[in-house]
Amino acid sequence: MTLTHSPAATANPDLDPGQSAGSNVEHGERVRRKDGDLILTGRGRYLDDIELPRLTHAAVLRSPHPHARIISVNLDAALRMPGVVTALSGGQAMPLAGPVPHYYDPAVAGERTAEFRCLAVEKVLYVGQPVAAVVAETLHEAEAALKFIEVDYEVLPFVTDELAALEPGAPRIFEDWDDNVLIRSAFAEGDTDAAFAGAAHTLREEIRIQRYNTAPMETRGYIATWGLDGVLTFHGSSQNPHPLRSNLATSLGVPETKIRVVAARLGGGFGHKFHGYPEEPLVCVLSKIVGRPVQWLETRSDSMLVGAREMVHHIEVAFEDDGEIVAWRNLIHANIGALGSMAGWGMSFVAGMAFPGPYRVKNYDVTSLAIVTNKAPWNGARGYGKESAALAIERTVDRVAQELGLDPVQVRRRNFIPSDEFPYWTAAKRLDSGNYDGVMDKVVELAGYDALRLEQVSVRGEGRLFGVGVAFELTPEGGDFPGDLVRGFDTSTVRVDPSGDVRVLTGVTSPGTGNETGIAQVVARELGVSVDTVTVYQGDTDVSPYGYGNASSRSMNVGGGSALLAARDVKERLALAAGVLMEDDPAALTFADGWITTTNGHRMRFSEVARAVFTQSIAIPAMNQPQLESTRTYGPDNLLHVPDEHGRVSPYPTYPNSGHIASVEVDRDTGVVRLLSYAAVDDCGTVINPTMVEGQFFGAIVMGIGGALWEELPYDNSGRPVAGTFKHYLMPRTPDLPEIRIGSQVTPSPFTILGTKGAGEGGVAGAVACIANAVNDALRPLGVTAHQMPLSGPRVLEAINTAVPL
Amino acid sequence: MSTTQPPGSAHAHDELPSSTVTLIVNDQPRSARCPDRTLLVELIRDELGLFGTHAGCLNGDCGACTVNVDGRITKSCLVLAPAAEGTTITTVEGLGEPGALHPVQEAFWEKDGFQCGFCLPGQLFATIDLLDHEDAPSDDDIRGALAGNICRCTGYQKIIDSVRCAAERTARTPD
Ligand code: FES
Ligand code: FES
Numbered sequence: 001m002t003l004t005h006s007p008a009a010t011a012n013p014d015l016d017p018g019q020s021a022g023s024n025v026e027h028g029e030r031v032r033r034k035d036g037d038l039i040l041t042g043r044g045r046y047l048d049d050i051e052l053p054r055l056t057h058a059a060v061l062r063s064p065h066p067h068a069r070i071i072s073v074n075l076d077a078a079l080r081m082p083g084v085v086t087a088l089s090g091g092q093a094m095p096l097a098g099p100v101p102h103y104y105d106p107a108v109a110g111e112r113t114a115e116f117r118c119l120a121v122e123k124v125l126y127v128g129q130p131v132a133a134v135v136a137e138t139l140h141e142a143e144a145a146l147k148f149i150e151v152d153y154e155v156l157p158f159v160t161d162e163l164a165a166l167e168p169g170a171p172r173i174f175e176d177w178d179d180n181v182l183i184r185s186a187f188a189e190g191d192t193d194a195a196f197a198g199a200a201h202t203l204r205e206e207i208r209i210q211r212y213n214t215a216p217m218e219t220r221g222y223i224a225t226w227g228l229d230g231v232l233t234f235h236g237s238s239q240n241p242h243p244l245r246s247n248l249a250t251s252l253g254v255p256e257t258k259i260r261v262v263a264a265r266l267g268g269g270f271g272h273k274f275h276g277y278p279e280e281p282l283v284c285v286l287s288k289i290v291g292r293p294v295q296w297l298e299t300r301s302d303s304m305l306v307g308a309r310e311m312v313h314h315i316e317v318a319f320e321d322d323g324e325i326v327a328w329r330n331l332i333h334a335n336i337g338a339l340g341s342m343a344g345w346g347m348s349f350v351a352g353m354a355f356p357g358p359y360r361v362k363n364y365d366v367t368s369l370a371i372v373t374n375k376a377p378w379n380g381a382r383g384y385g386k387e388s389a390a391l392a393i394e395r396t397v398d399r400v401a402q403e404l405g406l407d408p409v410q411v412r413r414r415n416f417i418p419s420d421e422f423p424y425w426t427a428a429k430r431l432d433s434g435n436y437d438g439v440m441d442k443v444v445e446l447a448g449y450d451a452l453r454l455e456q457v458s459v460r461g462e463g464r465l466f467g468v469g470v471a472f473e474l475t476p477e478g479g480d481f482p483g484d485l486v487r488g489f490d491t492s493t494v495r496v497d498p499s500g501d502v503r504v505l506t507g508v509t510s511p512g513t514g515n516e517t518g519i520a521q522v523v524a525r526e527l528g529v530s531v532d533t534v535t536v537y538q539g540d541t542d543v544s545p546y547g548y549g550n551a552s553s554r555s556m557n558v559g560g561g562s563a564l565l566a567a568r569d570v571k572e573r574l575a576l577a578a579g580v581l582m583e584d585d586p587a588a589l590t591f592a593d594g595w596i597t598t599t600n601g602h603r604m605r606f607s608e609v610a611r612a613v614f615t616q617s618i619a620i621p622a623m624n625q626p627q628l629e630s631t632r633t634y635g636p637d638n639l640l641h642v643p644d645e646h647g648r649v650s651p652y653p654t655y656p657n658s659g660h661i662a663s664v665e666v667d668r669d670t671g672v673v674r675l676l677s678y679a680a681v682d683d684c685g686t687v688i689n690p691t692m693v694e695g696q697f698f699g700a701i702v703m704g705i706g707g708a709l710w711e712e713l714p715y716d717n718s719g720r721p722v723a724g725t726f727k728h729y730l731m732p733r734t735p736d737l738p739e740i741r742i743g744s745q746v747t748p749s750p751f752t753i754l755g756t757k758g759a760g761e762g763g764v765a766g767a768v769a770c771i772a773n774a775v776n777d778a779l780r781p782l783g784v785t786a787h788q789m790p791l792s793g794p795r796v797l798e799a800i801n802t803a804v805p806l
Numbered sequence: 807m808s809t810t811q812p813p814g815s816a817h818a819h820d821e822l823p824s825s826t827v828t829l830i831v832n833d834q835p836r837s838a839r840c841p842d843r844t845l846l847v848e849l850i851r852d853e854l855g856l857f858g859t860h861a862g863c864l865n866g867d868c869g870a871c872t873v874n875v876d877g878r879i880t881k882s883c884l885v886l887a888p889a890a891e892g893t894t895i896t897t898v899e900g901l902g903e904p905g906a907l908h909p910v911q912e913a914f915w916e917k918d919g920f921q922c923g924f925c926l927p928g929q930l931f932a933t934i935d936l937l938d939h940e941d942a943p944s945d946d947d948i949r950g951a952l953a954g955n956i957c958r959c960t961g962y963q964k965i966i967d968s969v970r971c972a973a974e975r976t977a978r979t980p981d
Contacts, residue, residue: 036915037907039923042858042898046924049857082821140843217862217870217924217958267860267924268958300863512922512959691918695964699921702961726867731956734949740963 027521027754030691031531034517047221047237047264048297055223056085058286058296059142060279061132061149063124066374066719067158067171070122070151073132077148083141085290087134087149090119096285101247103240103276103343103380108483111183114174116341118251118282124153125173125338126376127720128305130278135286135294158374158719162312162335165373173338173372182339182370185349187427190363195327199318201403207395208788209388209768211310211335212711214381214703215731216511218267219303224283225293231258232284237273238263238539239511240549243485244275245541251281263539269511269550270703271380272306276342301724304713308344308381310335311351313392318363319400323411327363328356330392334368337375343486343551344378345370350385350476353428357393358436358474358657359415364427374719380551382703386475387765394471394769395787398776408470408773409444413437416472423638423750429476430650432638432749432757436472439659439681439745446743447661447679455663460781465666469774472659473766476652477553477758480639488653489635490558491545494523494566496574496628498614500594500607502527502534504566507547508559509538513760514692515555521688522560522754526567527574528591529606545631553758556688557654561634561753569630578609580622638751654749654757658682658697660770666778671797673709673775675736680770681743682762686755690744693759697742700760704767706732709790730792825888831856832900842888846880847871849887850897858898860924862956869928869955873897879931881954898927901934910934910972919968921959928955933969937976943969 038044073089099115107113119130132149136142157171164170165180173180196202223235232254238244241261249256266273279296287294311334318327334348352368397415401408416436417424424431444450452468459466480488492506504523510516516536524531537543548554571591579586584598597603610628617626636653643649660680664673680701687693710730714722723729748755768789775791779799786799822841829836831854838853850859850873862870864883871882874896902908907915910933920926929952936943936951943951948969957965 032915033918033920036920037904037911039920040898040907040911040915040926040930041901041903042856042927043904044923045857046860048861049851051855215958216922217868217956218860218922219862266922267862268922270958300865512924514921695918695921695960698961698963699959700961702963703958725865726863726956727865731958732962733954733956734952734962734966737949737962739945739966740961 027525027686027688028690029521031517031521031689033514034520034536044265046218046267047223047235050223050235050264052223052225052293054292056135056137056290056292056294057139057142058133058135058283058294059139059146060130060296061146063120063127063129063131065124065153065155066127066160067156068124068153069156070120070124070131071154072152074150075132077150078134078145081141081145081148083137084145085135085137086286087132087145088119088286088289089132090117090121093117093119093285094121096288097281098251098253100276100278100281100341101250102341102484103274104346104481104484104486106183106345109183112177114339116278118278118285126374128376130282133282133286135290160373160375160715160719162333162371162373165371173374180372182336182345182372183348185352185368186366187352187355188365189427192327192329192363192365195363196318196329199326200320202316202318203399203403204316205396205399205787207313207315207392209309209311209391210789211307211713212707213306213308213713214270214272215303215729216268216270216272219298219300220273220277221295221297222279222283223293223295224287226288231260234259234261234284235264236261236280237266238275239266239269239273239509239551240275241509241539241541242507242546243548244280246485247275248281248284252284261541263509266511270382271343271384272303273511274343274380274551276340304723304729305376305721307337307376307378307713308347309383309388311348311388315392315396317396317400321404323400323404323406323414325359325361325397325400325415328361328366329364330355330366332366332368334370335373335375336370337373337377339372340377342377343380347378347380347385351388354386354389354474354476355393356426357390358417358434358472360417360421361415375715376721382700382761383764384761387704387707387768390471390473390765390769391772391789395772398773402780409440409449412470412472413440425648428649429652430638430640431655432653432751433747434655434657435683435745435747436657439657439683440472442743442745443659443661443679443681446681446741447677449661452663465668465778465781467664467666467774467776467778469662469664469770469772469777470660471766471769471773472657473762473769474655474657475762475765476655477761478557478636478653479552479651480635480653481651482641485548487548488554488558488639489633490547490554490562491631491633492559492563492566493545493629493631494563494570496570496610498611500533500605500610502529503537504534504563505537505544506559506563507545507549508555509549510555511550513696515559518556518688518692519560519563522564523567526564527571527606529594553760553762556754556756557636557752557758558634560688560756562632564753565632565634566630569632570628573613573625573628574609576625577613577623578604580620581609581612634753636752653751654685656682656684656757656759656762658762658766660766662770662774664771664774664778666775666796668800670793671795671800672793673791673796675705675738677738679741680763680766681745683745683747684759684762685749685752685757686746687744688754688756694742696759697763698740700763701740701767702732702737704764705737705771707790708768708771710792712790827887827891829890829892830894832896840887842886844887845883846885846887846890847882849890850882856897856899859927862924867956868925869932870925872928872931872955874931879935898930901930909975910937913972913975914968917964917968917971919960919965925955925957929957929965933972936969937973941977943973
């Protein structure tokens with residue numbers, strides 16, 4: 001298979017309305033979600049719904065200490081408990097499974113790395129690290145037996161604060177490192193020092209984003225079972241089943257051909273179901289030992305161990321009287337916990353890379369430090385550091401407006417990259433296309449911005465704290481990271497059966513977002529058939545071509561793109577056959593509504609021609625393409641890894657963007673924030689199915705609101721995580737939210753075959769920043785800022801209490 | 807989330823205080839023997855094989871385990887199975903089936919009131935319950951009715967649109 005790069009202008013039929021005529025499903029059609037009837041009637045099957053004969057259940061004993069040496073593990077008493085089939089310690093697991101391969105190994109980026117076993121062997125590095133496991137007939141029995149495992153620990157000094165971890169005498173998380181810094185990523189352009197020296201104004205802020213994750217409603221789970229033929233079947237709630245298969249092969253020392261990973265229907269992913277978790281190889285080892293299927297399911301409190309996002313921005317901005325921002329300086333400290341093998345650490349890189357957002361700022365100097373501590377490791381979380389960058393960027397833009405007495409919308413307009421300057425290079429990105437002013441116009445109108453400002457004047461006049469927040473989000477998407485199994489292209493097979501039914505086998509997966517519906521639409525449109533005749537197969541490594549699954553809003557760009565190319569191949573073969581059968585030029589045929597029609601009005605059913613290809617090819621010599629199947633790989637242009645003349649590379653190909661405006665009222669006595677209105681407009685390029693794209697945008701916005709106001713995974717002074725249920729980890733609920741109004745603008749990417757830019761992640765970052773700006777705008781009359789997220793009642797009250805009484 | 811108590815593991819049942827629970831589920835008489843500590847959600851899923859009822863927290867917080875017990879919507883992770891003796895239960899499987907969806911399910915499909923679908927039992931039962939009591943619910947009524955059900959995917963907006971759509975339709979077709 002070859003990677004197909006499509007020259008922008010020629011390979012983008014969706015920019016040419018002439019070519020879309022005659023297709024059955026236009027892009028932009030609101031096709032209902034595939035399998036909706038199954039899902040709505042409780043017939044969708046998720047991981048915990050898989051029934052296997054003789055299934056056993058694993059429970060995991062986790063470290064109660066943030067940092068300790070394991071002296072001994074005694075399993076004897078646990079093994080005598082009712083229902084227990086086996087128990088395993090880290091030492092026993094050592095020869096059975098190698099280190100858990102990293103989702104993306106920092107060593108590939110030339111950085112330090114560390115190895116993590118499925119069960120800790122010598123040391124535990126965080127509360128919650130797996131130490132031993134029990135397999136029993138029932139989960140209750142397995143859990144009960146955990147209490148009888150005796151582990152002797154020598155408790156070690158620990159550090160959970162990122163600044164303390166940087167101190168020279170701090171406890172070392174990894175003994176062979178000479179400090180606690182995993183990676184220092186730097187992004188710079190221009191002459192920042194000179195720009196600061198020459199600027200009319202400068203200001204600095206410290207902005208903190210808290211540790212929180214994505215909390216999908218379905219937690220993780222895995223089931224391993226070994227066949228008599230030595231084949232391991234691994235059912236998992238995984239966003240990336242093929243790379244997971246490769247990593248299991250490495251870890252278990254089994255040929256990759258002897259492993260089949262089947263990703264079950266996911267109850268949400270959002271990065272939480274990226275791989276690299278210790279329990280993945282663990283269940284395989286346990287199943288091998290007991291000779292029966294073993295299932296492990298993450299409890300809700302286990303899921304709240306997984307960290308993400310915790311960063312502090314020490315940020316400075318230099319600007320002129322008219323609101324022009326001339327330079328940014330930012331030092332980011334990311335508290336990534338004890339690293340682990342999951343996908344989290346890269347968020348610290350992206351938080352720096354995302355600068356300077358949507359703004360034409362030619363001088364900046366951004367450094368991001370990924371600092372390891374004795375907190376549980378991160379995994380990827382929707383936003384992937386872009387939300388952190390947006391918060392810092394957008395808060396400082398608002399501070400600039402405030403200092404100058406300018407309107408925050410105007411300051412943004414003053415600094416936007418103009419539409420005619422794309423593609424636009426920054427230190428580590430080439431932005432594909434955009435019309436940021438257009439998005440801003442639309443959201444200003446949708447939100448009724450001017451009326452909100454008038455309302456603010458009158459409400460403030462009553463002494464109430466009413467704030468209007470504005471934010472703009474730029475979301476790098478579809479990242480390609482060579483050197484490991486995190487790539488920006490993907491592969492699809494399109495097959496037409498003799499019945500004329502169409503199958504699409506694709507390497508991208510759906511965590512419940514609906515990309516299968518969009519991919520089916522793309523193929524149906526190309527072949528001129530009903531979308532109901534197209535079935536999309538995802539997630540089974542024995543069925544779909546090798547692919548990289550679900551991440552970085554990539555699914556339509558590369559799953560849709562590769563399926564489109566494969567569909568074109570198949571269409572060509574069908575056209576060849578139809579041309580022979582109807583004696584017309586294959587190039588002149590139209591495919592629409594399930595018919596293939598000649599220029600002079602003859603027509604055959606799509607299904608008839610498909611059947612003829614199977615039944616008549618070769619026998620009719622001109623019909624010499626007997627198989628209706630093609631596999632194609634597609635990656636966007638604009639994945640730039642060979643440094644240009646300035647040494648720049650760009651791992652992200654597309655840049656959706658969105659504008660957000662919210663209004664809030666803050667209760668002066670309690671600090672509680674009430675969200676009054678929310679409007680947002682996004683531009684993610686060509687839209688295949690507006691219903692699905694809207695759904696992604698709504699979900700992302702509310703995830704951003706949740707993170708801005710409530711969701712948090714705090715640690716106590718003893719290094720233990722505090723939140724273990726949704727009574728501590730507060731998710732947004734319906735009464736917390738106003739009607740959310742959204743709009744869209746379409747600026748196609750010139751670098752993707754469909755013109756898409758990626759939908760799914762976009763909205764989180766804008767919402768976090770927008771709410772932070774709204775709350776701070778509300779607090780303005782008090783002369784205080786609240787820059788420690790989330791802006792929960794107590795934290796806002798703390799800020800209010802710093803106000804100097806008038 | 808875990809709710810598993812495989813039917814085959816009889817020995818475990820013998821050692822713990824157990825009862826036979828008899829009830830009507832989706833119009834069928836059913837009975838199962840299970841340890842007294844079994845949660846209703848475990849009975850429904852693992853003994854009765856009705857996997858449409860989901861467990862998102864086992865703590866009463868999320869609503870994914872919602873069923874209707876004797877006419878009342880109930881979080882089945884908060885009820886012990888023996889306490890459901892003699893009850894009549896409807897699970898999400900009993901609301902409708904492919905090709906014959908309940909009108910509320912239809913509205914959720916048309917308005918795209920779900921993504922991954924994990925939270926649906928709670929959203930659907932809460933909506934049906936609301937519309938049973940309120941022909942023309944206000945926005946506050948709708949938000950209040952759904953408050954016990956967390957959805958991570960949708961941001962709720964299309965769920966609320968779905969409820970409005972279902973309300974309009976039910977209002978138009980008096981029974
Ligand atoms: S599982 Fe019952 S409320 Fe969450
Ligand atoms: S649709 Fe996924 S949790 Fe609601």
